[in-house]
Amino acid sequence: MTATLRLTAAQAMVRWLSVQKTEAGERFIDGVWAIFGHGNVAGLGEALHGIGDALPTWRGQNEQTMAHAAIAFAKASKRQRAMAVTSSIGPGATNMVTAAALAHVNRLPLLLIPGDVFASRAPDPVLQQVEDFGDGTVSANDCFRPVSRYFDRISRPEHLLTALPRALQVMNDPARCGPVTLSFCQDIQAEAYDYPESFFEPRIWRIRRSAPDPVELEAVAEALKAARRPVIVAGGGVIYAGAEEALRDFARRHGIPLAETQAGKGAVGWDEPMNLGAPGVTGSDAANRALAEADLVLGVGTRLQDFTTGSWTLFANPARRLVSINTAGYDAGKHGALGLVADARVALEALSAALGDRSWPDHDSAARSQWFEATAAVMAAPEAGALPTDAQVIGAVQRQAGPKTVAMCAAGTMPGALHTLWQAAPGGYHMEYGYSCMGYELAGAMGIKLARPEADVVCFVGDGSYMMANSELATAVMRRIPFTVVLTDNRGYGCINRLQQGTGGAEFNNLYASSRVEAQPQIDFAAHAASMGAAAVKVADLENLEAEIGKARDRDIPTVIVIDTDPYPGTGVGGHWWDVAVPEVSARPEVASARAEYEANTARQRSD
Numbered sequence: 001m002t003a004t005l006r007l008t009a010a011q012a013m014v015r016w017l018s019v020q021k022t023e024a025g026e027r028f029i030d031g032v033w034a035i036f037g038h039g040n041v042a043g044l045g046e047a048l049h050g051i052g053d054a055l056p057t058w059r060g061q062n063e064q065t066m067a068h069a070a071i072a073f074a075k076a077s078k079r080q081r082a083m084a085v086t087s088s089i090g091p092g093a094t095n096m097v098t099a100a101a102l103a104h105v106n107r108l109p110l111l112l113i114p115g116d117v118f119a120s121r122a123p124d125p126v127l128q129q130v131e132d133f134g135d136g137t138v139s140a141n142d143c144f145r146p147v148s149r150y151f152d153r154i155s156r157p158e159h160l161l162t163a164l165p166r167a168l169q170v171m172n173d174p175a176r177c178g179p180v181t182l183s184f185c186q187d188i189q190a191e192a193y194d195y196p197e198s199f200f201e202p203r204i205w206r207i208r209r210s211a212p213d214p215v216e217l218e219a220v221a222e223a224l225k226a227a228r229r230p231v232i233v234a235g236g237g238v239i240y241a242g243a244e245e246a247l248r249d250f251a252r253r254h255g256i257p258l259a260e261t262q263a264g265k266g267a268v269g270w271d272e273p274m275n276l277g278a279p280g281v282t283g284s285d286a287a288n289r290a291l292a293e294a295d296l297v298l299g300v301g302t303r304l305q306d307f308t309t310g311s312w313t314l315f316a317n318p319a320r321r322l323v324s325i326n327t328a329g330y331d332a333g334k335h336g337a338l339g340l341v342a343d344a345r346v347a348l349e350a351l352s353a354a355l356g357d358r359s360w361p362d363h364d365s366a367a368r369s370q371w372f373e374a375t376a377a378v379m380a381a382p383e384a385g386a387l388p389t390d391a392q393v394i395g396a397v398q399r400q401a402g403p404k405t406v407a408m409c410a411a412g413t414m415p416g417a418l419h420t421l422w423q424a425a426p427g428g429y430h431m432e433y434g435y436s437c438m439g440y441e442l443a444g445a446m447g448i449k450l451a452r453p454e455a456d457v458v459c460f461v462g463d464g465s466y467m468m469a470n471s472e473l474a475t476a477v478m479r480r481i482p483f484t485v486v487l488t489d490n491r492g493y494g495c496i497n498r499l500q501q502g503t504g505g506a507e508f509n510n511l512y513a514s515s516r517v518e519a520q521p522q523i524d525f526a527a528h529a530a531s532m533g534a535a536a537v538k539v540a541d542l543e544n545l546e547a548e549i550g551k552a553r554d555r556d557i558p559t560v561i562v563i564d565t566d567p568y569p570g571t572g573v574g575g576h577w578w579d580v581a582v583p584e585v586s587a588r589p590e591v592a593s594a595r596a597e598y599e600a601n602t603a604r605q606r607s608d
Helices: 009-018 044-054 063-076 097-106 140-147 157-171 214-226 236-240 244-254 285-293 344-355 366-379 390-400 413-421 441-451 463-468 472-479 494-502 525-531 542-552 589-602
Strands: 004-008 020-022 029-034 057-059 082-087 110-116 150-154 179-185 192-196 203-205 230-234 258-260 296-300 321-326 338-341 405-409 429-431 456-462 484-489 535-538 559-564
Touching (some): 009 020, 009 192, 029 063, 057 472, 063 429, 110 157, 157 179, 157 192, 258 285, 296 344, 390 456, 390 542, 463 484, 525 535, 525 559
Parallel strands (some): 082 110, 150 179, 230 296, 296 321, 405 429
16 A cells, blocks of 8 residues: 655645755755745745745745846756745736746746635635636736746646656756746645655756767768858857866867857856857957858857847858757757757767867957957046946956956846956856846845855846845845845936937936936935945945955945946947847938938848
8 A cells, every 4th residue: 555645735845845856965946935925825834834944935025036036046056956936826926927037038947836716716706816707717827828838737736746746857957947837726735635655755856968969960060070260159058068168178179269148158267268258239349250250150058049149140151050059959940050959068079079180270369369458448447537337337346356256137238248348257157138137136146145155246236227126135134145236326227228329219218317207316225225234335436346345245244336327338349230120210310310220230130
């Protein structure tokens, strides 16, 4: 007779999650972020309290930003570990939809457990229930379906026997990795069932390394051998596969220069001679010149988004071929690429062996030094009395950076400027730029520090993103999670203001000065951060900014350093065209001029 344990479904869920292990012997689900409400407090709340430190529970301030912290933890853990987030039904659940989309776009593991309505339907409609007039099975949690890699509604206790293993299979699958939503009906959380004891035996989850198909490998090797000027574009898949050394060795052995996407930056150190910097819209002159001339572009672990490809105008050589190494066939086959579906490390090692001694040493080695001369100039301190640019702020932080510094950001001006300018040590860069989600920054910095306690995490955030989501700063203070926030105040949405002007538009509704307000806000960000318990200071210049960054490293709480910046200058170097549609009809001559330039650029886009 099969031995069983009588548990509520919620108790069974947390017990099962607590014994799912990584190869290193750690919990795969490190813990659960929770804001309780009537959809999860009685069932999951009681279960989480009962299991205690075997699966710790942490309280946050907002469901979306709790999930952002969990996503950053998974990204900083190279997808080897993850976190869960639970909410009540209704607004608590839908607050997490944005975070689910962020994890989905970035291919990052996240377990979402929103409470749901009663499976019995006895008290319908319950508080916060979304009623669909034509479909009685719909709840607010159906919003998660298009932004989940796996979605399931737990409407019977025994559903957990299949749903939970499926959930972790997806989260540990390098090709399908992403967010999982287990919509948990609130009456079922409290319902008991006799679960097999064997269901709760510890399990080790191993992330597979897919070997390349021999035919695909041979085709890619032959394509490379026939190329005269190949260039590598390295994405986040390099880091998630632990292929950093394999990439560096491959580039060195075969003399193929490389560029790093936002997700791939930091895979190879900035001082590596084969590293030409960033590609595309936020790219370096050195990388973009090489990619424009390349007759073969070798993507490794990248999904080739529009910023990377300059909206498909960057790879300009008429003879160019596109080769893509990726664990997901969907990504490997984009834009007619010759695909190699495999783990990045295994593929690079196999491809290197297939190439033998074939190498391409005749690339422009002077381009890197010229690029660094240009970036040094734009990052130098401004003249006395002038507001610093974002590039100059980056320069000040860079001068204080060490081998353990991790620069992180998500939205606004800084992601592009950091991609272009920041000189990242290996592992020293963390950017959420798949979804470019304002509000990720502070919660993300906390998640990175939880995953990598030894890291010196520096969070770059603009005043716009800070205003959107800052409450997890209080969580970091309460939990004594230290990191440094460099808050650049340009008094509005400076990045989009420049984009607006760049597409011929008038300044409108981005900076406070061009918004319909009765009085320009005078926000004391340092006082606000200090009110949540953070160490906070506003500095007058870059010299004081550098000094405060040094002081922050000795604290056990977050430090917020505020500095006013000039909202108008861009990065000043590098870059490439980006497809942002300009109106065909406008009374403004600036728009007509921008439209003509737009049409000239769209004519260069390649569909192959």
